[in-house]
Amino acid sequence: MHDVVIVGAGPVGLFLACELGLAGCSVLVLEREPEPRSPFKAEPLGMRGLSSASVEAFYRRGMLHQLLTASGVHDDSGADPDADEPSAPRHGGHFAGMMLDPAKVVAAALPYRLPSPAPESMLTHLEAVERVLSEQASKLGVEVKRGVTVSVIAQDDEGVVAQSGADEYAARWLVGCDGGRSTVRGLAGFDFVGTEPQFTGYTMHATVADPEKLRPGFNLTPTGMYLQPSEGHIGMMDFDGGAFDRSQLPTRDHLQAVLRRVSGTDVTLSDVHLASSFTDRAMQTTAYRRGRVLLAGDAAHIHSPLGGQGLNTGIGDAMNLGWKLAATVHGHAPDGLLDTYTRERHPIATAVLDWSRAQVAAMGPDPHAQAVQGVIRDLVGTPDGTTYVFERMSGSSIRYDLGSEHPLVGRSAPDICLEDGTRLGDLMRDGRGVALDFSIDRRLQVSAMGWESRIRYAAGPARNDLGLGAVLVRPDGIVAWAGDRRPDREAFEPAAGHWFGSPAI
Structure with a gap:
């Protein structure tokens, strides 16, 4: 077994x-x-x-x-792990096909980022x-x-x-x-449980007889959306209530008809090499x-x-x-x-x-959706709006409710680097939790507590300790506990026991 x-x-x-x-x-x-x-x-x-x-x-x-x-x-992506501050993101992504300008992301507003x-x-x-x-x-x-x-x-x-x-x-x-x-x-x-689809989506690899008729990137139109990330790689959304998806094979004639409708052109597909459909069923x-x-x-x-x-x-x-x-x-x-x-x-x-x-x-192709697009374009044109969308897409806004008011607890741990060059990411390769202790005169002595088989301990000053004294990181990289500048065993032990069980002693 x-x-x-x-x-x-x-x-x-x-x-x-x-x-x-x-x-x-x-x-x-x-x-x-x-x-x-x-x-x-x-x-x-x-x-x-x-x-x-x-x-x-x-x-x-x-x-x-x-x-x-x-x-x-x-x-x-130009990441410099030895930099004092993390660099601004180079790719902004999109919301509903509306592209974000990465230069408008306020890097200082992103929580607890460190170079990595x-x-x-x-x-x-x-x-x-x-x-x-x-x-x-x-x-x-x-x-x-x-x-x-x-x-x-x-x-x-x-x-x-x-x-x-x-x-x-x-x-x-x-x-x-x-x-x-x-x-x-x-x-x-x-x-x-959930909601039924609004559209049938398609993705295909095709030979286009007249590629100049299609614009690159995301293209929202009054009848749908098409996307061309590279020549011949095309995605489409047809707001048919998901009726076509997997009901039949997407033939060249069908794909060409949908592409013409959503692009508003008379583009011609010479051949379709590979295609599939999907929906927005949630x-x-x-x-x-x-x-x-x-x-x-x-x-x-x-x-x-x-x-x-x-x-x-x-x-x-x-x-x-x-x-x-x-x-x-x-x-x-x-x-x-x-x-x-x-x-x-x-x-x-x-x-x-x-x-x-x-x-x-x-x-959507209806006037109400078109009106919403205008509002969103205005919002994502601002630094605050762009930063909000970027946080959601990147996962940096994720925070689990672990019952602590400390703003770092429940978030993915930043890649803290000790002065000897050891990085948190290096310490996590064996799948154990990690206790980082930045104090000099008072150590947590995790090994003496009996958690050494489940928690890896590293001590010493850090290049940027974020004003903390010690941090306990779960095996999945989530901060389980964060202490002030003086590590407190009485606070650390209950937190470790809550996530890692009784000490192995």
């Missing part, structure tokens, strides 16, 4: 597998597709944007260099992400079985069994990471756990791809769940730790769904 069976070998399933493998769990990943490669994962249709939170996750696990290389990224080797964001493709994660999973002893379609899930108080044909796969826990049309979600009886499970079955990524929440939030939210799920499930497997999780997965991540996805709905509402 494995500790955990994960259904789905996409980026979220593989990232979660790596987190569990790093913590010493035995992990089996079951994937329906027989081969890892797909034209929909490669360039151009497989292109995805990673937010700062997702890039940070790869950095903290020592996989950033491999990801940059696999993605063909040779420019790290990790870029603010990056463009990659699914094939690169899965290749890096698959290699890491293999190094950690994770087993991946392909061509396995799960048809039955049975669980009791002791474990869960996934059945595929005559084969059964038993584990103590099972996690569904099998996408928006999740089989696990249905078999385990999760409630899935739904989420009411809980992320039922007994010994959990969900992560698109299996737990779906929405339109506007703003590139899907993959990033899924990686956030994997980071949040991984260490909590591992601690539960190993028996040292404090009471209720696994329940905090739903409590912390469900509100994040709720906000993402609403963010997606707001963009769809502003992109």
